[in-house]
Amino acid sequence: MLSPASTETVRATLPAVRGAIGEITPLFYDRMFAAHPELSRDLFNRGNQANGSQRRALAGSIAAFATALVEHPETRPDSLLARIAHKHASVGITADQYGIVHRYLFEAIAEVLGGTVTPEVAAAWDEVYWLMANALIAIERRLYEEAGVANGDPWRTCRVVARLQETEDVVTFLVAPVDGGAIPAARPGQYVSVQVQLPDGARQIRQYSLSGRPDRALQFSVRRAAGEPAGEVSHHLHDHVHPGDRLLVSAPFGDVVLEDGDGPVLLASAGIGGTPMIGMLAHLAATGATRRVIVVHGDRDPLSHAFRADLDQLVRKVPDASAHVWYEHPATDWPAHRTGLVDLTGVPIPADTTAYLCGPLPFLRSVRAQLLTAGLHPSAVHYEVFGPDLWLGHDGS
Template identity: 70%
Template sequence: MLSPKSTEIVRATLPAVGGAIGEITPLFYDKMFAERPDLLRDLFNRGNQANGSQRQALAGAIAAFATALVEHPDVRPDAMLSRIAHKHAALGVTAEQYELVRRHLFAAIAEVLGEAVTPEVAAAWDEVYWLMANALIALEARLYEGAGVPAGEVFVPCRVVARHRETADVATFEVRPLDGRELPAGRPGQYVSVRVELPDGARQIRQYSLSGWPDDALRFSVKRVPGDPAGEVSNHLHDHVDVGAELRVSLPFGDVVLADGDRPVVLVSAGIGCTPMVGMLAHLAATGSTRRVIAVHADRSEADHAFREDVRRLVEKLPDAEAHVWYERPEGEWPAERTGYADLSAIDVPADAVVYLCGPLPFMRAARAQLLAAGVAAADLHYEVFGPDLWLGADA
């Protein structure tokens, strides 16, 4: 809880800091990478730095946390903190790195806001920072302890034992540890980090959802990312990594996981957002679940729809399951009412369902609005974002 004096100062200065956060975060990253270029080379996603999404996510997290402290002082935003902690643990972030971040962040704040940053203002925002940082450090420590590894030691040398082509631009990789150790299978909905060495020597890391449960292996799926900047790691995996190759893969992490129980489950995805959903379906089928299951997916066309046959097969295995699919550009005969964008208002969604969303943010926002209108509780709507979370503030 923020002290009363700091609460008043943060409340008074939040508009100024929030208004300048778009200037503060780029300057912060520039300062930190100037001192530690290895962090940009080997830890931070260079693509997200180039397109600005990581900076937006940091700005959103700071603003959301500070706002929560002053508007709801007795309630910690645990959902947001849990999400960040899992992302950090999957990257091997350690407690010592938080002081480095604080130093460069406050230098950037002081440079942008100038004389407005009095000692009292600096002290109040320092309190905000350490409330957030210490909460994350504690959460991450528990995640490392639960994984049975020292802090930050989450990467395991693995060998690719299988590779499958799902679509023209989606490939699935199965990996096993080189030393034969037993890895935790992960929970349905979780992801792993994959570190590869690129031609320029950078060891870049990306996170991919687990898309199934093979024996004694981890299975994740990767979509090729075109554009400028193109996906460095995804394209490297597609072009240069085949059966027999070695990769460093993290233990599984992620807080958006399939809940136990007997309540109805609704899985809503678009594009490559189907990867955690097919993992959840595979788990439900493997455990003989009798839960009501509704799988909803939207894609550009049949050819772009990864795991199309897997979903059909898994839904058929479940005694009370159905699948609904929309294509923007169907390639053959296809119902007119299932052409275009997904329309969840056309589906009878149980009001007591637990819902999982994954896909582009505009898709998830539209789907969430329709589900709320259908009577699903906001607390039962859970979402996974690939890359920086730019949806902070939504109920999850």
């Protein structure tokens, strides 16, 4: 991994880089987008750029990778790399783009840190960057091969074959390749990227979890997101995409997938985070699973709870499954101990349970802490987030 000399240099300068990265990343992105506006227009999520989450995620991933290199030099942080590589593959990142990022990132580092960046420091951090970049390039190349797509081109033109209104602000789309080809293989818990052309000509991309397993289509669900430009793609899909229309949809990707086995499994979600969990539950029901399945979901109210009926039906199909639902604002008579936020205190959870979580970051933190208190090992708790991962590098990630 990192050479001994670079390890000591990175260890010594990591606090300074970490402390300045809030200044480095805006400068980096501004300059890169000025030189390559096509990246901002057609590749990077404009909503995440506007709210700063993409910049915080980049800072967190670089700091986490550098920290792992100096603290655990014999172990590559594969969980961190896999999370990033799957997202990259789903939008068609190519090896040459790492060179573009390197140029503008290191220009920003040099400008912000000034004389601190000696040739020795620059060489050490250059080594960190290319260790991470080359590892990601290799993983992404493998992911493209496994998906059966060309390197950097995960897209297929699909036709919308059905549209289902789940709630007032959640719509499910079923799509199939227009060429009549086979539906891409997917594992329960994965997502697809969807690319749409917006009125200003930008081709923006968003990821949506697969929320079911129909035989001749891919099924994903979209919540109408608030704010602009954060919700520009979801608004477009809700307002303008109907059966018969065409969409560019990627092959399925995602590293948080339901693993086979007989041990107990917990599927915990909040809000639209229920989409990958309902996909996992549908897989368990369709494959005749007999393992213990604990489904936990929190939502604002019953009308906001997408797949509420599906959850009831699927739980009844799995012999040893149970559902535990919390509403912050119940519309009808509802047990007091299931009103408010998710509280696992009264839910029996075997110590050998494997848990899968999806939802907002506060929900993930709360539920993960409760599961660790209940006796689960950090390695048994897996999570998926929508948008940039602001939790990279934590135990159990």
